[in-house]
Amino acid sequence: MTVLTENVNVEEQAKLAKKAAKTLAVLTTEEKNEALLKLADVLDEEYESILAANEEDLKNGRQQGFDAAFIDRLTLTKERVEEFAQGLRDVAKLDDPTGIVNSDWTLENGLNVQQVTVPLGVIGMIYEARPNVTVDATGLALKSGNAIVLKGGSSAITSNQAIVEVIHRGLEQTKIPKDAVQFIASTHREATQQLFTMKEHIDVLIPRGGGSLIKAVVNNATVPVLETGVGNCHLYVDAEADVQKALAILVNAKTDRPAVCNAIETVIIHQDWLAENKAELTETLKENDISVHGDSTVVELIPNSVPAEETDWADEYLSKDIAIKTVADVAEAIQHIEDYGTKHSESIVTENEKTAETFMKLVDAAALYHNASTRFTDGSALGFGSEIGISTQKLHARGPMGLPALTTVKYLMQGNGQVR
Incomplete structure (x- = not known):
């Protein structure tokens, strides 16, 4: 496994993700599905390296006195990694949310207008001690044509890094560039804060975790936020x-x-x-x-x-x-x-x-x-496949956010020389 370094360049990683998103956006549904299936296979094959990394995080967590609920969220097993892999296979079976023509009409002057679904672009994912989010978020992002920049919590950093390295090895065998999945391997607060403000490279931030994390993102980000909620x-x-x-x-x-x-x-x-x-x-x-x-x-x-x-x-x-x-x-x-x-x-x-x-x-x-x-209230339980979070806000998306929540729309006009 790559040695953890604090000398990360968050802006450079975001730029690489943005560049990769351009390639990802034009891939076919079949090419994206093939990539997800390959990632699932590689996770199944290389689970031992992930579990070894997870054991380091668990050891650190116990030394720091994390409670049982926290340790449960952090713990990985062979069965849980297999569930991650199956989740990717399930996402591959879902309908592609991009390229859908929501509406189509022609004006009196003959100009044709279409509203179609397109990827958001680059998603910034900020989350805590749930290594499964690394896989779930990656699968949903890639299927919906988005690149993703992952910033997991320090308590699971070794596990998350190992998972992303497996994902990168899998992506090297597909049409999706590995730069489409970026992991910020830093425990420094400044790295997270930098992610909050890179509107030129990140299209949306999704925080997933406790109330203090979500509040920090909502209050400090200049990048648009899809707010996931605390569950009282x-x-x-x-x-x-x-x-x-x-x-x-x-x-x-x-x-x-x-x-x-x-x-x-x-x-x-x-x-x-x-x-x-x-x-x-x-x-x-x-x-x-x-x-x-x-x-x-x-x-x-x-x-x-x-x-x-x-x-x-x-x-x-x-x-x-x-x-x-x-x-x-x-x-x-x-x-x-x-x-x-x-x-x-x-x-x-x-x-x-x-x-x-x-x-x-x-x-x-x-x-x-x-x-x-x-x-x-869970994406898989409601038939959406894996979810990237549960939104408690009212704009853009609300409730379990599956693939459709990771798209936006653009208007395509087809003319024959019309002028206004």
């Missing part, structure tokens, strides 16, 4: 919620993978439902080792729960801790989400269609669920 997600259990549905959804949304952004952090429960079903709820929480931070009603009714503080309503636990809030009606539940939610994913459990409709219309979030787990 809620489950509202209505007075007319089916008990078994509510408990099953709660357990899945909280415990399936507690450290991901689409896991729930707060359960809002109608006071009547809680009074009637406190025994079943208490047993379910105990069986699944879920620790409760609750309001005064919850502390009174659910054994071993602790009083919630103001921060409990706003923070991501990323663990098996959960906050529980009691309300008198759906309006109060919606207001709580408005006050503390992050516009990511919210769910209601109820058999009352009118109540569900009110919730779905009034809650402002990228993804809303009726009688289903928030864990479905």
